[in-house]
Amino acid sequence: MYRIVTKKALTPTLVLIEIEAPMIARKAEPGQFIILRVDEDGERIPITIHDFDREKGTVSIIYQIVGATTEKLNRKQQGDYIQDFVGPLGNATELPGAKKVAVVGGGVGTAIAFPVAKKLHQQGVHVDLIVGFRNKDVVVLEDEFKKASTNYFVGTDDGSYVRKALVTELLEEQIQAGANYDAVFCVGPMMMMKFVCKVTEKYGIPTIVSMSPIMVDGTGMCGGCRLTLKGDNGESVTKFACVDGPDFDGFKVDWDEAVKRSRMYGEWERRKHEETCNLFKKEAK
Amino acid sequence: MPNMSLKKNEMPSQDPNVRNKNFLEVALGYTEEQALDEAARCLNCKNHPCVGGCPVNVRIPEFIKKITERDYEGAYQVIHDTSSLPAVCGRVCPQETQCEKYCVRGIKGEPVGIGRLERFVADWHNEHAKEAPAKPESNGHKVAVIGSGPSGLTCAGDLAKKGYDVTVFEALHLAGGVLVYGIPEFRLPKSIVRKEVDGLKALGVKIETNMVVGRVVSIDELMEQYGFEAVFIGSGAGLPMFMHIPGENLCGVYSANEFLTRINLMKAYQEGSDTPLMPLEGKKVTVVGGGNVAMDAARCSKRLGAEVYVVYRRGMEELPARKEEVEHAIEEGIIFKTLHNPVEIHGAENGYVSGMTCVEMELGEPDASGRRRPIEKQGSEFELPVDCVIMALGTSPNPLIKNTTPGLEVNRKGGIVVNEAGLTSHPSVYAGGDAVTGAATVILAMGAGKLGAKSIDEQLSKK
Numbered sequence: 001m002y003r004i005v006t007k008k009a010l011t012p013t014l015v016l017i018e019i020e021a022p023m024i025a026r027k028a029e030p031g032q033f034i035i036l037r038v039d040e041d042g043e044r045i046p047i048t049i050h051d052f053d054r055e056k057g058t059v060s061i062i063y064q065i066v067g068a069t070t071e072k073l074n075r076k077q078q079g080d081y082i083q084d085f086v087g088p089l090g091n092a093t094e095l096p097g098a099k100k101v102a103v104v105g106g107g108v109g110t111a112i113a114f115p116v117a118k119k120l121h122q123q124g125v126h127v128d129l130i131v132g133f134r135n136k137d138v139v140v141l142e143d144e145f146k147k148a149s150t151n152y153f154v155g156t157d158d159g160s161y162v163r164k165a166l167v168t169e170l171l172e173e174q175i176q177a178g179a180n181y182d183a184v185f186c187v188g189p190m191m192m193m194k195f196v197c198k199v200t201e202k203y204g205i206p207t208i209v210s211m212s213p214i215m216v217d218g219t220g221m222c223g224g225c226r227l228t229l230k231g232d233n234g235e236s237v238t239k240f241a242c243v244d245g246p247d248f249d250g251f252k253v254d255w256d257e258a259v260k261r262s263r264m265y266g267e268w269e270r271r272k273h274e275e276t277c278n279l280f281k282k283e284a285k
Numbered sequence: 286m287p288n289m290s291l292k293k294n295e296m297p298s299q300d301p302n303v304r305n306k307n308f309l310e311v312a313l314g315y316t317e318e319q320a321l322d323e324a325a326r327c328l329n330c331k332n333h334p335c336v337g338g339c340p341v342n343v344r345i346p347e348f349i350k351k352i353t354e355r356d357y358e359g360a361y362q363v364i365h366d367t368s369s370l371p372a373v374c375g376r377v378c379p380q381e382t383q384c385e386k387y388c389v390r391g392i393k394g395e396p397v398g399i400g401r402l403e404r405f406v407a408d409w410h411n412e413h414a415k416e417a418p419a420k421p422e423s424n425g426h427k428v429a430v431i432g433s434g435p436s437g438l439t440c441a442g443d444l445a446k447k448g449y450d451v452t453v454f455e456a457l458h459l460a461g462g463v464l465v466y467g468i469p470e471f472r473l474p475k476s477i478v479r480k481e482v483d484g485l486k487a488l489g490v491k492i493e494t495n496m497v498v499g500r501v502v503s504i505d506e507l508m509e510q511y512g513f514e515a516v517f518i519g520s521g522a523g524l525p526m527f528m529h530i531p532g533e534n535l536c537g538v539y540s541a542n543e544f545l546t547r548i549n550l551m552k553a554y555q556e557g558s559d560t561p562l563m564p565l566e567g568k569k570v571t572v573v574g575g576g577n578v579a580m581d582a583a584r585c586s587k588r589l590g591a592e593v594y595v596v597y598r599r600g601m602e603e604l605p606a607r608k609e610e611v612e613h614a615i616e617e618g619i620i621f622k623t624l625h626n627p628v629e630i631h632g633a634e635n636g637y638v639s640g641m642t643c644v645e646m647e648l649g650e651p652d653a654s655g656r657r658r659p660i661e662k663q664g665s666e667f668e669l670p671v672d673c674v675i676m677a678l679g680t681s682p683n684p685l686i687k688n689t690t691p692g693l694e695v696n697r698k699g700g701i702v703v704n705e706a707g708l709t710s711h712p713s714v715y716a717g718g719d720a721v722t723g724a725a726t727v728i729l730a731m732g733a734g735k736l737g738a739k740s741i742d743e744q745l746s747k748k
Contacts (some may be wrong), residue, residue, distance in 0.1 A: 085495065
């Protein structure tokens with residue numbers, strides 16, 4: 001069992017929890033993920049590590065309440081325990097040799113962009129952190145982002161905060177203004193990553209994306225997280241996000257397939273989420 | 286006076302048309318009467334060739350004699366002396382190619398039902414034995430075991446009995462390895478695995494779940510920072526193989542590992558499970574492959590309401606699965622399309638499987654494996670309507686431990702290289718089971734776990 005040391009709602013649906021997991025905290029690196037189960041019969045879900053404190057022995061994650069499992073997770077309060085917490089899984093993000101990078105995050109992906117930006121920034125890399133949110137109500141972690149970057153750019157889909165701009169637009173502006181990035185690291189909804197890659201490919205800027213497909217064990221055993229990538233000679237290559245990733249060359253990912261695979265249990269998940277909410281409502285009465 | 290019947294006592298089982306709709310155990314086990322009758326078929330012959338056929342050398346005639354004396358606990362103790370998991374082996378061992386293959390009674394007629402008797406004894410023990418085994422006195426040596434499958438549990442059990450302080454590190458949230466994520470409930474109830482694991486805990490074995498060795502801690506760290514004097518790697522062969530044909534990454538194509546893990550470990554077959562599985566009621570499922578895992582996947586699919594085909598590139602005779610499993614599958618209504626091979630899986634607009642192109646095969650000359658090589662019949666392509674495809678083509682060892690343990694040698698197929706004592710190229714690190722051999726059987730893995738324990742004991746007791 002793993003204790004929730006702190007819990008903080010960043011928005012009504014985006015929540016940060018800090019979990020006591022000293023062994024994982026010792027090893028965690030930006031870009032890696034954990035798998036958790038809320039309770040005895042719970043589903044295993046992967047969540048990317050947001051931050052870690054090696055001395056305190058804690059690992060923080062940010063989750064969005066989107067389904068039955070995150071709904072159940074959100075019922076747990078500070079001091080409560082969750083059943084399982086495994087990691088660190090996957091490979092750490094690496095941008096070897098890059099001196100100037102753009103780190104692009106969208107939605108809950110901004111939470112994952114943070115540790116990568118922070119690490120690069122600490123290493124003396126010039127980091128432009130570009131984040132996008134739906135509207136002003138869901139803008140989060142700005143102080144942290146500013147500290148973890150050289151320049152911080154933010155846009156909202158509806159213009160209710162700072163300016164109306166998608167991350168692709170913010171990124172392209174910087175590129176056109178002569179930012180001259182060695183690499184771009186991008187994490188967020190699959191569609192956003194796909195379109196960021198379309199922009200960067202135009203300018204020939206190597207782009208690493210962090211994939212978060214459906215997975216069960218997270219150790220290479222199930223193959224549920226597999227993706228199709230373009231090989232060096234144009235052939236199709238299958239990779240497992242859990243052990244070969246989660247970072248991949250964004251220009252090589254078969255996005256359409258990845259999007260479809262991510263929706264495989266969509267209908268089931270919606271129904272399950274509804275059932276869980278109804279159950280909680282009943283309990284509350 | 287021995288029972289000279291040429292036939293084994295039949296195993297009472299659930300009716301095929303009932304069991305193919307539930308996940309309860311298929312084989313129900315001998316009654317006491319049947320066990321006594323079957324035990325009386327053993328001639329207690331002088332050479333007892335059966336013992337040599339058992340990878341862990343269970344003293345078979347001795348335990349059977351105890352049954353005839355109605356000393357069932359005594360019989361259990363005889364088995365337990367050399368086997369840590371009697372209730373498991375009595376269910377999933379391929380006795381027909383091991384102990385029973387060498388039984389003298391098998392020369393004329395059927396061999397003694399050794400596996401069925403073993404199961405009877407183990408179940409009797411689980412039901413009647415009250416006393417927890419005494420925890421042996423500690424000898425002060427610390428050993429780490431990686432993986433809690435058959436080899437790891439066996440190694441841990443043997444060492445614990447000798448007083449070692451053993452910690453088992455398991456990557457998943459539940460101990461048992463393939464016994465819990467791979468083999469379905471209807472062949473091996475999970476309550477039995479739990480009992481075996483509890484038995485080890487009573488011997489003082491510590492089990493640390495959620496520990497992915499290689500990620501959260503390395504083997505060198507276990508030895509240098511955590512004080513383990515020796516390590517046994519029993520991490521299995523967990524990586525699923527695929528065919529690399531077009532369409533294999535469509536929604537509705539599963540590796541057998543994923544399909545079975547969702548069902549067995551995550552209980553996706555139960556109403557209200559938190560883990561999803563695509564609905565199979567009234568759907569067509571094709572399982573590709575012919576081993577025991579393919580049979581398990583096919584029989585699970587059937588139980589979930591699907592029409593199920595097994596597509597295998599060689600013939601019925603060549604199916605690598607146990608004969609009993611194939612027979613059970615046929616009885617349950619699974620359709621075998623042998624001498625067939627998929628070449629492409631087709632998808633609908635929504636990304637889901639809509640069909641599959643197969644070819645017919647014929648058998649040519651024997652290949653390196655000694656089996657006749659399947660050859661594609663030119664122009665024999667045909668379409669098989671299918672909604673879900675399960676790839677049960679075998680598995681290979683996970684490279685995580687190799688990649689994070691400098692100096693650990695592996696072979697071309699990723700199997701860890703060991704000497705005749707089970708020692709790897711890394712000092713004080715032993716390995717066994719599927720991590721060494723690639724996918725094999727539970728009992729072979731147990732044999733390797735035993736050898737590892739023996740070698741570790743020899744090394745550490747000299748200290």
